[in-house]
Amino acid sequence: MAMLASPLPSDGAAPARLAVSGVSKSFGSNLVLRDVSFSVRAGEVVSLVGENGAGKSTLMHVCAGTFPPDGGTLTLDGAAYRPASPQAARTAGVALALQETAILPDLTVAENLLFGAEPRGLLGLIDQRRLHRDAETVLAGLGFALRSDRLGADLSAAERQMLEIAKAIRLAPRLLILDEPTASLSSHETELVLKAMARLTAAGGSVIFISHRLDEVMEAADHAVVLKDGTLTLDAPRGGFDRDDLIRAMVGRTLTDIFPARPATLADRPVRLALDAAVAPGLKPLTLDVRAGEIVGFAGLEGQGQRPLARALSGIAPFTGGTIAVDGAAVPVRSVSRGIAAGIASIPDDRKHEGLALDLPVRMNVSLFALSARSRWGWLRQNLERTFAEEARRRFAIRSTGIEQPVRQLSGGNQQKVVFARWLAETPKVLVLYEPTKGVDVGAKTEIYRLVGELSAQGVAVVLISADMLELIGLSDRIHVLFEGAVTGTLERADFSEEAIMRLAAGPEGAAVHAA
Incomplete structure (x- = not known):
């Protein structure tokens, strides 16, 4: 050093x-x-x-x-x-x-960009034509594809x-x-x-x-x-x-x-998640098996089908064709609630907008999906909720002043651990991770990877969709690479490398468009 x-x-x-x-x-x-x-x-x-x-x-x-x-x-x-x-x-x-x-949401891109330095005419009024021309010059010089007339609220x-x-x-x-x-x-x-x-x-x-x-x-x-x-x-x-x-x-x-040790082989494990010619908007027919305890990664350049796959598996934008089975039984994952009922938990990529109620305390965020089990005749048993929240805070190593601290005040890594705690109130059969450590520091990543390793060791089938190649290589047992909504190739652990992933991510000619 x-x-x-x-x-x-x-x-x-x-x-x-x-x-x-x-x-x-x-x-x-x-x-x-x-x-x-x-x-x-x-x-x-x-x-x-x-x-x-x-x-x-x-x-x-x-x-x-x-x-x-x-x-x-x-x-x-x-x-x-x-x-x-x-x-x-x-x-x-x-x-x-x-x-x-x-x-500022009610101002345009140009008004936000030049706020306090707006060009003005003789009467002191803002010269809107010059404002937008000047803003477009700045944005073009940076190569940023933003229209100057769009409202901040629409970005x-x-x-x-x-x-x-x-x-x-x-x-x-x-x-x-x-x-x-x-x-x-x-x-x-x-x-x-x-x-x-x-x-x-x-x-x-x-x-x-x-x-x-x-x-x-x-x-x-x-x-x-x-x-x-x-x-x-x-x-x-x-x-x-x-x-x-x-x-x-x-x-x-x-x-x-940083990464947990993986078993030498998983070939003798039963298939926990199976897709057969499953198709969704933005995703071509996909056939996939994930065994109990296996971590299967999905890689690819930006916008090659990762988001449609994550949303389809979670039930947000369901598959429109093919079949999906969990533990050998076909399940109709047509909504998030049906996915949860089938044993599928999904960690979204945007924790602030899709994963958390930022102004609510840690207690309410982590216990949201566990409330029914801790209620009686429609009344929330607060002592059980607090006990559950304290245990979740300990299990997931959430660093906060207590379970009443608003989630907004936590660091990015601790916010992400709250998301994990919420979705993993009960151990799922299948866990779908979409960019699980985005904006998270190395220390928090290590704790999240440890948790994923523990769940895998308990037999949870994990689907990991990530742009972080080190994360994919460090955690996965197999990696499928997406290109234009289809899998262009599969890498076994012995063949993992950033170069091998990038070759497939570019869509090589003749690559088999399926997953084993």
Whole structure:
């Protein structure tokens, strides 16, 4: 592991764009940052990495003027820097784009993008024609496919994130801070963001890039900084760290420790889930067997049938043809409730909109599907609900102040564990996982992988649909690769590699379009 670096250059070069020296921050008795020092130079991308709750967002809010540090100093281009507000930071040339977007729903894309800097005519009225022309120029320069006249309320989560990033980049900041900018983006959209970062640094700007996606860190970072429990554990330039170094600095474990061990063979296990020529909108006829305790992965480039498969298996957008059987009995999965009755549990990819009631406490979220078993004559037995919620919090290692804490206040990883706790109130026969660790840090991923391994060991058949190839390779017993709604090939565990998956994902000619 690389040694910690000094926050200031010692080679006679120009001062750091941003130098953070000995910064600490507490909230009440909770010490969030402990004597943190690092620097960002002009033309450099520094990736800030760490588990949820490591202090990354707090550190960035200190840099962006949201609140002051309790101790330590900051300099910007060699001058003392202590912004009293986010507006003061923006005036100084520091822009922050958050994962939680602040898009105004009743304004257009153009009005959101140029809010506070609208072009005006002689009477002080906004020049709508120039407004939209200027907005389209900014968006086109970034390669972002957003129409300037669309309302914020009509944008998808990914589009809102792209607009949030465009708002920050439009300011041409000296320092751009991106907090999990790609968590909700496709691979194509992510590539556009990485290119925008490269253009900014090529022009002399600097970027602090926060991401849980270590492949993006390895691609984009000129320097990596890792926080663990508010303390700096690694500060190294490109070439001075690898993926395993980052993981070890974050969680104290290596990559090989993250995934649970898998059985050598599952050929003697009974078939738990069987599809025969099953077809759904966006999905071609699929024949598939998943044995008890088996984890079958589905890979593919963006939009190749992953979402239709997940929604069909869960009953949200059911199969329109073919048959589906669980433990040898045909089941009509025509709705989510019928899927649950058949023993199929499904973890959605969008926890905030499809998996959680964010303003309700942990207690109500985790017990939602278990209420009927804990009710009598229509009355909820609150003592049993609380007991169940406390046990679920312990079993799923949900880090919260208690079962009454609103889920909105939890980290992304703990929110995802609440989703698991809700759906797994009872052990299912089949578990469908669709992007189960999206936006989740390595530590929380490890806990989720452990849980999936435990369920598999209990005989649960798992269907894993993921864009994370390391996740697929680390967890799966077999991997099917989707292309244009069909399976183009199947890989056994001995043949797993990112290269092999990508060859099939491109739709090779002559590939057998079926799954065994």
